[in-house]
Amino acid sequence: MAHPNPVFPVASSIPASWLYNSFRLAAERERRMPGGLIKLHVGEPAFGPPESVARGLAEAALGGRTRYIDVQGLLELREAIRVKLDTVNGIDAPVDQLFVTPGSCQGLAALLRSLAEPGAEILLPEIHWPVHLQQALLAGLRPVFYGLDETYAPDPESIRAAATAHTRILLLNSPANPTGALLGRDTQERLYQLAAEQSWQIVSDEAYEDFDFAAPHVSIAALERDLLPSERRVHSVFTFSKGLAMTGYRLGYVAVARPQVCEAMRMVQESSIIAPSAPIQYAGLSALQAGEALAANHKFVRANRDNVLPALVDAGLLPALPGGGWYAMVDVSPSGLTGEEFAAELMRTEDVVVVPGSGFSARPEFGADGTLRPLHPGGIAGGLVRIAFCVDPEQLATGVERIVALVDRKRTD
Numbered sequence: 156m157a158h159p160n161p162v163f164p165v166a167s168s169i170p171a172s173w174l175y176n177s178f179r180l181a182a183e184r185e186r187r188m189p190g191g192l193i194k195l196h197v198g199e200p201a202f203g204p205p206e207s208v209a210r211g212l213a214e215a216a217l218g219g220r221t222r223y224i225d226v227q228g229l230l231e232l233r234e235a236i237r238v239k240l241d242t243v244n245g246i247d248a249p250v251d252q253l254f255v256t257p258g259s260c261q262g263l264a265a266l267l268r269s270l271a272e273p274g275a276e277i278l279l280p281e282i283h284w285p286v287h288l289q290q291a292l293l294a295g296l297r298p299v300f301y302g303l304d305e306t307y308a309p310d311p312e313s314i315r316a317a318a319t320a321h322t323r324i325l326l327l328n329s330p331a332n333p334t335g336a337l338l339g340r341d342t343q344e345r346l347y348q349l350a351a352e353q354s355w356q357i358v359s360d361e362a363y364e365d366f367d368f369a370a371p372h373v374s375i376a377a378l379e380r381d382l383l384p385s386e387r388r389v390h391s392v393f394t395f396s397k398g399l400a401m402t403g404y405r406l407g408y409v410a411v412a413r414p415q416v417c418e419a420m421r422m423v424q425e426s427s428i429i430a431p432s433a434p435i436q437y438a439g440l441s442a443l444q445a446g447e448a449l450a451a452n453h454k455f456v457r458a459n460r461d462n463v464l465p466a467l468v469d470a471g472l473l474p475a476l477p478g479g480g481w482y483a484m485v486d487v488s489p490s491g492l493t494g495e496e497f498a499a500e501l502m503r504t505e506d507v508v509v510v511p512g513s514g515f516s517a518r519p520e521f522g523a524d525g526t527l528r529p530l531h532p533g534g535i536a537g538g539l540v541r542i543a544f545c546v547d548p549e550q551l552a553t554g555v556e557r558i559v560a561l562v563d564r565k566r567t568d
């Protein structure tokens with residue numbers, strides 16, 4: 156007999172990220188009309204990983220270093236990461252509190268599952284990377300959204316106002332996808348104080364740490380390095396994907412704040428992945444030596460930002476240059492179109508692909524019994540589109556020119 160009140164698996168109420176819709180539309184368009192498409196929708200940089208990284212991987216595989224390893228990752232790599240976190244980020248992270256993960260995406264998902272308590276709420280930025288929302292919902296956390304100021308930086312007062320007695324976790328992402336907001340030390344200190352006052356844990360997603368332009372990147376965990384591990388609250392998440400363009404390697408790491416959370420995370424990882432891939436971790440060891448490539452990649456993305464994006468600021472479509480990262484949210488509302496309509500017309504008439512902003516500001520709704528209603532794009536980023544500025548400079552300049560031209564054409568239509 157059918158259940159009188161059919162309930163659906165939580166995962167079936169959460170759509171795939173709307174980013175994939177843009178990927179799919181662009182791929183379809185390329186199949187019909189190969190070539191000529193300017194792709195500003197995807198954060199795949201124009202540069203690739205250094206050769207030494209591929210060599211590290213190949214030598215490990217050829218040398219038979221291909222067996223199961225510790226669930227937290229290769230000790231040698233964790234040692235090297237510990238040194239990097241100490242010297243670059245100012246984070247004091249013992250190797251037994253480090254987890255090497257298949258991409259930081261899996262590290263984030265595992266961390267949220269390790270922190271989730273029944274009925275707990277997580278604070279997310281009102282304009283967010285949709286995967287953070289998916290992960291929170293899958294972990295059984297209830298998302299609550301905090302406001303951003305005109306530079307898209309988290310507003311501590313809005314965070315205080317959004318929180319409830321059920322709030323347990325504050326998620327921060329600096330430099331941010333999709334807004335490019337970079338949080339300075341003052342803001343991080345205020346946010347840390349607030350979290351400490353309220354006994355929240357902080358999840359700090361620092362995937363774009365290497366692309367800090369307006370000010371140096373600050374790791375919020377550095378603010379608590381003098382505390383005992385049992386008193387710390389910042390869990391920091393990093394990746395090899397961005398700084399060295401190792402997106403397909405799938406390699407990231409998490410510095411867990413407290414030993415108690417490590418216990419849970421070990422179980423989550425054992426049950427999800429058994430262990431991260433061994434040869435890829437040897438590639439990671441080589442990557443940690445590639446300081447010159449990292450500096451060159453920083454310079455490349457910065458030049459794109461400084462040389463091309465001012466045209467959007469001058470046209471009144473971008474409030475200011477993004478402080479960091481490699482994405483910007485462009486306000487196309489002067490065209491009179493929604494971000495979705497604009498993106499569709501831009502691809503159809505200008506051969507440029509961007510992502511509509513509505514996929515970055517969806518608000519889930521819950522029924523009285525707590526079940527998640529089907530989730531749809533929408534919200535405050537509806538008049539914006541996201542562009543990636545890590546791509547080839549000429550393609551970027553042409554894409555930006557065509558965005559400005561389309562807004563102007565529509566404005567006067």
Ligand SMILES: Cc1ncc(COP(=O)(O)O)c(C=O)c1O
Pocket residue numbers: 198257258259260261284328331332360362393394395396402405406407
């Ligand atoms: C904010 C943010 N965090 C994490 C990730 C995950 O990257 P990866 O899983 O490749 O480490 C991404 C990728 O786009 C991202 O934009």
